[in-house]
Amino acid sequence: MYTLSAGLWEKFFKKKDYYVVIVGLDNAGKTTFLEQTKSRFVKDYGMLNPARITSTVGLNIGKVELNNTCLNFWDLGGQEDLRSLWSTYFDEANALIFVVDATRPDQFQVVSDVFKDVMSNELIQRIPVLVAVNKSEMEGAAPAAEVRSVLHDDNHSGDLAVLPVSALEGTNIDRCSFFIPTTMGTLVSKLDSWFERYEGKS
Numbered sequence: 001m002y003t004l005s006a007g008l009w010e011k012f013f014k015k016k017d018y019y020v021v022i023v024g025l026d027n028a029g030k031t032t033f034l035e036q037t038k039s040r041f042v043k044d045y046g047m048l049n050p051a052r053i054t055s056t057v058g059l060n061i062g063k064v065e066l067n068n069t070c071l072n073f074w075d076l077g078g079q080e081d082l083r084s085l086w087s088t089y090f091d092e093a094n095a096l097i098f099v100v101d102a103t104r105p106d107q108f109q110v111v112s113d114v115f116k117d118v119m120s121n122e123l124i125q126r127i128p129v130l131v132a133v134n135k136s137e138m139e140g141a142a143p144a145a146e147v148r149s150v151l152h153d154d155n156h157s158g159d160l161a162v163l164p165v166s167a168l169e170g171t172n173i174d175r176c177s178f179f180i181p182t183t184m185g186t187l188v189s190k191l192d193s194w195f196e197r198y199e200g201k202s
């Protein structure tokens with residue numbers, strides 16, 4: 001029994017490298033979010049001037065170290081014709097960040113449909129999902145609760161958090177990164193107690 005549990009543990013939960021997919025509609029602020037995250041956690045990283053961030057066609061990657069955890073971000077292009085490629089990255093993903101532009105309530109129906117589509121993927125249903133309600137520093141930006149109300153996650157069993165952020169100003173960006181190892185930690189401790197109970201019975 002020990003060998004089985006130790007093997008599973010190593011394979012799924014003890015690894016310190018986490019892969020995080022960043023998705024959301026085009027222009028929501030995904031690349032700015034990643035740049036801001038890198039500028040906060042990568043020593044001597046000079047954030048790109050936001051005015052020089054262009055629309056993402058392929059993929060931007062970023063690696064960030066937090067204590068003994070390494071977060072590998074994949075920032076994917078959000079244009080309609082690129083969205084079908086997102087799921088090819090879901091296989092490896094340990095967590096997902098969904099970025100919403102809070103200043104565009106006219107897009108919330110599309111956001112709702114796209115989010116529903118992402119959450120219908122069974123690989124996503126069991127991993128932590130963080131919704132970054134971006135551009136929240138702007139006057140008139142929708143509050144996180146309003147964005148939450150258009151998002152449906154009925155079949156999702158992983159943790160879900162909805163946070164107002166400003167990728168431009170850096171508000172709450174650290175909390176987004178810490179959400180991932182924190183929820184992973186919860187998963188590990190849940191698994192730990194499950195193994196204890198299971199092994200107690202065997």
Ligand SMILES: Nc1nc2c(ncn2[C@@H]2O[C@H](COP(=O)(O)OP(=O)(O)O)[C@@H](O)[C@H]2O)c(=O)[nH]1
Nearest residue numbers: 026027028029030031032050053135166167168
């Ligand atoms: N006001 C404001 N603008 C932002 C914020 N984050 C991104 N933007 C702007 O939104 C636009 C799209 O950002 P980008 O990161 O390229 O979006 P992406 O297409 O989702 O990767 C750019 O003009 C950014 O400067 C934010 O928190 N506040």
Ligand SMILES: [Mg+2]
Nearest residue numbers: 030031055056
């Ligand atoms: Mg981009």
